[in-house]
Amino acid sequence: MRRRLSRLGLWLWVWAVLFFLFAPIVTIILFGFDRSNVETWPIQHWTMHWYSVAWNDPQVRSAFVLSIKAAVAATVLSLLLGSLAAFGVHKARFFGRDSISLLLILPLALPGVITGVALNSAFQWTGITLSIWTIIVGHTTFCIVVIYNNVIARLRRTSNTLLEASADLGANTLQTFRLVTFPTIATALVSGALLAFALSFDEVIVTTFTAGAQNTLPIWIFGAIRLGQQLPEVNVVVTMVVILMFIPILIAARLTGTENFAPRVAAARKSD
Amino acid sequence: MSNEPAIDIRGVAKSFGPTTVLHDINLEVLDGEFFTMLGPSGSGKTTLLRMVAGFETPDRGEIRLHGDEVTQRPAHLRPVNTVFQDYALFPHMDVVTNVEYGLRVAGVKRGVRRERANAALAMVRLEGFSERRPAQLSGGQRQRVALARAIVNEPSVLLLDEPLGALDLKLRQEMQTELKAIQRRIGITFVYVTHDQEEAMAMSDRIAIMNQGVIEQVGTPREIYELPSTAFVASFIGTSNVIVRNGRTQSLRPERLRLLGAGTKVPEGSNAEAGTVTDVMYLGMMTRIFVHLDSGDDIVAVRTNDDSAGGATDVETGAHIVVAWRPEDAFALESELV
Structure with missing residues (x-):
């Protein structure tokens, strides 16, 4: 009897936490269907009107396209640099290896403001004009970490004798990479890439310091909220972003296994 | 069989940092024999095996395989294969893909290598397991796959690094008989590393007893048991009473x-x-x-x-x-x- 009571209590508690986490998001989704410009509960007139407004808004469109472009480019760049760094740190034994490993992870722990200001003044000083490329560089600084962490964790878990076995069976370095190393880290790369994409897509702080005249989607949302004239449209855009973001995060969680995934997302989110 | 010994180790020494793991090792393994390196952990037996495989390089001395000097040759260019202690099966490949790996990287055509891989699996009595992943196999079955994956390449020497260590007693005894039978059938030189003296006695043509980086004695199981040449060998193989009478150290079984x-x-x-x-x-x-x-x-x-x-x-x-x-x-x- 007491066990049943405590189980019921636990169950209620879990739902309370879930409500606390997701009620605001659900609210936004619901108000996206509200005809009124002023958000009042209960919703009087349900409508799809704001969806067509958002869809036909050229500012939203260009911000969306810019965000996708930047996220894809930052992800590709991070895949390349992050996995190479992981291979280097994992394989080589050199003086200061641990310090380099720490330096690689640091951008994630560093507040976005610092990264943003630092990049901004670096660009100013070298005379580089702010553009999509400076956004990509800014996002890559923290996306690299996600890839690096994922790949090095996988490499550390991979038994060294697998590589020895491959060599023992006559495979040269390239064959070993193609047939053993790459397949073992492939899922780590995919999940890292999806996470990096999600991080880049909704990044605000670093972007404000590195974007030129163009807006990324989160920047547009931020601006629209401050002006307060387009609240229903913002709700619609946010709803779309939530749906879009949910897919890669789900896939990434499936690939790495939820136990490993949760702490890594938490670490990644600290920079936001 | 050639006249050259399958493995000829001359004056090999190795240190890891300040620790000397092998002191001036000289050893000949004959073609076609089941040779065991037996010793407690830290005796240097695994390091010696890894040098023959090509995973370690000696500080001094040389290693020859059938007369060819291979001391500095990388592992993938040596005509030897290894059965690893933890099996080291590729987890993302099924059993038959694991077994044909060596033939695949050597460029053997798909049909031919499949056929040979299946023959090797039949030899270790694992027909019907080709499609399984290593994770779906028991310890004993993984052991057999590792063995098939090594012998399918018809190496001139097969190295086995405590391959039965992880198995339970009954399975281990079964595998001992089987390993010996397979070795006789294919006639490849086996070099077996173990710390289990019973295992060594049961399978080997000859045994090298190693202790603290030195080979204490090389001989047939009978020679080593009945005529131990050092106190270490006498006490390591079986039980022995070591007594001193008239100034002479003697061993009594x-x-x-x-x-x-x-x-x-x-x-x-x-x-x-x-x-x-x-x-x-x-x-x-x-x-x-x-x-x-x-x-x-x-x-x-x-x-x-x-x-x-x-x-x-x-x-x-x-x-x-x-x-x-x-x-x-x-x-x-x-x-x-x-």
């Missing part, structure tokens, strides 16, 4: 000792010493008897519990007895027991 009741006539020509029984252990097939000799040495004697032996069962703790042995059963050892 427990089963060679005869226990006689006080007052019984000592057989002609035997050595005999009086003592007190301190403990009697009944072990089913045999009884182990601990004796404190009047000279001060503690020794162990063993008696089989069959009807014909007689006399053993009436030995009780505290009894005064006489321990007798033929002089030829006591072996002089080269080194003193520390």
Whole structure:
């Protein structure tokens, strides 16, 4: 009897936490269907009107396209640099290896403001004009970490004798990479890439310091909220972003296994 | 079979930092023999094996395989294959893809290599398992896949690094018989590393006993058991009573000792010493008897519990007895027991 009571209590508690986490998001989704410009509960007139407004808004469109472009480019760049760094740190034994490993992870722990200001003044000083490329560089600084962490964790878990076995069976370095190393880290790369994409897509702080005249989607949302004239449209855009973001995060969680995934997302989110 | 030894190790030494793992090793492994390197952990046996495989390079000395100098040659260019202690099966490949890996990287055509991989799987009695992933196999089955993956390449030497270490006793004994049978059938030189003396005795044509980076003795199982040349070998292989008489260190096997009741006539020509029984252990097939000799040495004697032996069962703790042995059963050892 007491066990049943405590189980019921636990169950209620879990739902309370879930409500606390997701009620605001659900609210936004619901108000996206509200005809009124002023958000009042209960919703009087349900409508799809704001969806067509958002869809036909050229500012939203260009911000969306810019965000996708930047996220894809930052992800590709991070895949390349992050996995190479992981291979280097994992394989080589050199003086200061641990310090380099720490330096690689640091951008994630560093507040976005610092990264943003630092990049901004670096660009100013070298005379580089702010553009999509400076956004990509800014996002890559923290996306690299996600890839690096994922790949090095996988490499550390991979038994060294697998590589020895491959060599023992006559495979040269390239064959070993193609047939053993790459397949073992492939899922780590995919999940890292999806996470990096999600991080880049909704990044605000670093972007404000590195974007030129163009807006990324989160920047547009931020601006629209401050002006307060387009609240229903913002709700619609946010709803779309939530749906879009949910897919890669789900896939990434499936690939790495939820136990490993949760702490890594938490670490990644600290920079936001 | 060629006249050259399968493996010829000359003056090989190796240190890891300040620790010397191997001191000046000289060893010849003959073509087609089942050779075992036996020793406690830290004796250097695995390091020596890894040097033959190409995973370690000696600081000094050279290694030849069938006469070819290979000391500095990378692992993937050596005609040897290894069965690893943890099997090292590729987790993302099914069984048959694992087995044909060596043929695949050597550029053997798909049809041919499939056929040979299946033949190798048949040899280790794993037909019907080709599509499984390593994670879906038991320890014993993984062991067989690892073996098939190595022998399918028809290496000139097969290296086995404690391959049965992770298996339970019954499976281990089965695999010992099977390994020996496979080795006879394919006629490849096997070099087997283990710390299990029973395993070494059961399978090997010859055994090298290693201790602290040195080879203490090389010989057939019988030679090593009956004529141990050092105190370490005598005590590491089986049980041995090491005693010093007339300034000579000698080894006495427990089963060679005869226990006689006080007052019984000592057989002609035997050595005999009086003592007190301190403990009697009944072990089913045999009884182990601990004796404190009047000279001060503690020794162990063993008696089989069959009807014909007689006399053993009436030995009780505290009894005064006489321990007798033929002089030829006591072996002089080269080194003193520390």
